[in-house]
Amino acid sequence: MKIRTFLYTIKQGIIGVxxxxxxxxxxxxTIAACLFVFGIFFALAFNVEYIIKTAEENVSVTVFFDEGLxxxxxxxIGEMIGRRAEVTRYEYISAEEAWESFSEQLGEYAQGFSExxxxxxxxxxxxxxxxxxxxxxxxxxxxxxxxxxxxxxxxTADTLSGINLILIYVFSGMIIVLFAxxxxxxxxxxxxGISVRKEEITIMKYxxxxxxxxxxxxxxxxxxxxxxxxxxxxxxxxxxxxxxxKFLEEEFEILSFLTFLPPxxxxxxxxxxxxxxxxxxxxxxxxxxxxxxxxx
Amino acid sequence: MSETKKKRTRExxxxxxxxxxxxxxxxxxxxxxxxxxLSNIDLKVKPGEFVFxxxxxxxxxxxxxxxxxHELKADSGVAYVNGYNLMTLKHNKIPKFRRSLGVVxxxxxxxxxxxxxxxxxxxxxxVEKSEREIRRNVPSMLSIVGLAGKYKAKPKQLAGGExxxxxxxxxxxxxxxxxxxxxxxxxxxxxxxEEIMKLLDTINSNGTTVVVVTHNDKLVNDxxxxxxxxxxxxxxxxxxxGGYVDxx
Numbered sequence: 001m002k003i004r005t006f007l008y009t010i011k012q013g014i015i016g017v018x019x020x021x022x023x024x025x026x027x028x029x030t031i032a033a034c035l036f037v038f039g040i041f042f043a044l045a046f047n048v049e050y051i052i053k054t055a056e057e058n059v060s061v062t063v064f065f066d067e068g069l070x071x072x073x074x075x076x077i078g079e080m081i082g083r084r085a086e087v088t089r090y091e092y093i094s095a096e097e098a099w100e101s102f103s104e105q106l107g108e109y110a111q112g113f114s115e116x117x118x119x120x121x122x123x124x125x126x127x128x129x130x131x132x133x134x135x136x137x138x139x140x141x142x143x144x145x146x147x148x149x150x151x152x153x154x155x156t157a158d159t160l161s162g163i164n165l166i167l168i169y170v171f172s173g174m175i176i177v178l179f180a181x182x183x184x185x186x187x188x189x190x191x192x193g194i195s196v197r198k199e200e201i202t203i204m205k206y207x208x209x210x211x212x213x214x215x216x217x218x219x220x221x222x223x224x225x226x227x228x229x230x231x232x233x234x235x236x237x238x239x240x241x242x243x244x245x246k247f248l249e250e251e252f253e254i255l256s257f258l259t260f261l262p263p264x265x266x267x268x269x270x271x272x273x274x275x276x277x278x279x280x281x282x283x284x285x286x287x288x289x290x291x292x293x294x295x296x
Numbered sequence: 297m298s299e300t301k302k303k304r305t306r307e308x309x310x311x312x313x314x315x316x317x318x319x320x321x322x323x324x325x326x327x328x329x330x331x332x333x334l335s336n337i338d339l340k341v342k343p344g345e346f347v348f349x350x351x352x353x354x355x356x357x358x359x360x361x362x363x364x365x366h367e368l369k370a371d372s373g374v375a376y377v378n379g380y381n382l383m384t385l386k387h388n389k390i391p392k393f394r395r396s397l398g399v400v401x402x403x404x405x406x407x408x409x410x411x412x413x414x415x416x417x418x419x420x421x422x423v424e425k426s427e428r429e430i431r432r433n434v435p436s437m438l439s440i441v442g443l444a445g446k447y448k449a450k451p452k453q454l455a456g457g458e459x460x461x462x463x464x465x466x467x468x469x470x471x472x473x474x475x476x477x478x479x480x481x482x483x484x485x486x487x488x489x490e491e492i493m494k495l496l497d498t499i500n501s502n503g504t505t506v507v508v509v510t511h512n513d514k515l516v517n518d519x520x521x522x523x524x525x526x527x528x529x530x531x532x533x534x535x536x537x538g539g540y541v542d543x544x
Contacts, residue, residue, distance in 0.1 A: 004426070008421060199405070204418075206365065
């Protein structure tokens with residue numbers, strides 16, 4: 001293909017966007033509406049995932065040691081814990097630190113103790129990457145010589161792990177359904193818009209235009225429309241997200257445990273995904289719709 | 297090779313088909329519902345000829361034009377147009393084949409949103425002519441059809457006769473060897489009909505083979521050209537410089 005033919009194709013694609021105003025408006029609106037709803041669920045899914053993850057990160061397993069265990073052995077146990085893949089971080093709390101912390105809670109009642117009642121309470125607080133791996137870690141810890149007792153919350157771990165799994169299924173399902181509905185709606189709009197121009201395609205074919213020459217401007221037009229249709233909801237969602245998260249954090253103190261992701265943490269994924277969907281559907285919709293009319 | 301394939305691509309018995317603008321031998325076409333459209337069509341048109349194809353509505357004229365344009369494919373027989381074997385022509389070769397033709401329809405089939413100039417230039421763009429060539433060829437062709445002053449107009453701003461002239465300019469701008477005109481005056485008044493026919497005659501006298509499908513007997517009788525009459529999908533007469541043979 002010569003450069004002038006390529007430039008002609010691009011020019012015709014751009015002209016097509018403005019020439020068929022109602023088709024452009026209808027298609028952009030359909031793509032924008034579908035991707036807007038898609039974006040809401042996308043942002044919601046990311047935030048819920050983030051909140052669950054934050055909650056999981058605060059769930060810890062506490063390991064206590066046999067009475068009189070040497071500090072050297074305690075350090076060895078610490079290194080063994082640190083090598084585990086499921087562990088994010090672990091903290092050593094000595095008996096003195098444990099009593100200091102506890103005595104602060106007891107206040108004046110703490111003065112009644114002459115000796116540290118938590119003398120055998122030095123421990124490791126272990127935080128996990130994924131709470132569903134808690135049982136696996138506990139099983140490992142139970143096998144370590146020198147470990148006396150392990151404190152854990154099976155209920156919290158199981159609940160969070162279960163919620164996380166359910167949410168993954170629910171949001172994945174919703175996003176797949178929305179994606180399918182979006183493709184169906186957008187493709188229908190593109191099909192209707194191009195079918196109106198069937199005669200134009202037929203004339204081009206009669207004059208001897210190749211399939212590529214006929215199709216390229218339509219496909220380019222579809223991609224431009226797809227891009228516009230995806231950028232509009234991204235812009236709208238960005239500002240709505242900023243306003244919405246700020247409003248919820250300021251007006252609903254009861255929800256203070258909720259921390260929303262910074263917008264760019266979501267939009268660095270949402271922008272490419274939305275543009276890819278918009279441009280991709282514009283491309284595929286135009287490509288296959290024109291293809292139907294090329295058999296002249 | 298299958299029996300069907302043998303039948304579709306059978307050897308030419310007589311002349312060299314490439315010497316003809318149109319060479320049809322024993323061509324048959326039946327529609328998918330089983331209705332026969334064309335039966336045993338033999339038609340040979342030499343380069344530079346002017347031929348009318350006539351017949352009543354439903355006789356098979358349009359089907360014949362569609363076969364010549366390769367919009368439809370014959371079921372059997374030998375079919376060559378401008379040296380292209382239509383029985384074996386691959387899909388990706390159709391554009392090149394169609395560029396060797398000019399085609400004009402009763403309903404003009406112009407690109408409505410483009411100017412007269414752009415409608416004619418479009419035919420040049422698809423054969424990848426340079427802008428300089430387009431700027432030279434299109435006004436020249438428009439002046440031949442008498443529309444040099446209306447190059448900016450959109451088709452809807454033109455009368456029927458003028459629209460058909462644009463269609464003719466578009467059909468001829470790439471200097472095709474063969475011009476197929478399907479009822480080119482069907483939507484025109486007598487004055488414009490005469491003007492278009494004069495243009496076609498001029499085009500023919502410059503060496504382009506012209507095939508005109510029509511059911512306008514007056515037109516055919518006035519022009520005194522070769523007339524091929526189709527009835528119920530069969531050629532019933534082929535008269536040199538004859539008038540319209542109305543079998544009914």
